[in-house]
Amino acid sequence: ISRVRDCFEISNKRKQAEAIQNASRKKLDQLTEREREVLNLLVAGNSMKSIASISGTSFQAVARHRQRILDKLGLENDVVLTRWVMEQEYLRTLDR
16 A cells, blocks of 8 residues: 555646746747747856857846746746746756
């Protein structure tokens, strides 16, 4: 009986992880191509000033993209954003 319970528990954890991943994918699908570019550069540790230089846009444009990213993903700041992205990547490694 305990093994059956363990199997149910493992199954429930996988379902929860799948649900989280699906919700995350839906959120990421809302981002524009430029927002994804800014997201990747932010998570890589670039400042908004350097992102503006790299992407050939203004600092204000990068700031707007960053704010839209945070709003669409429902996150508060860059630190939480980076943790969220890292968590998503970790969950993907568990699926493999």
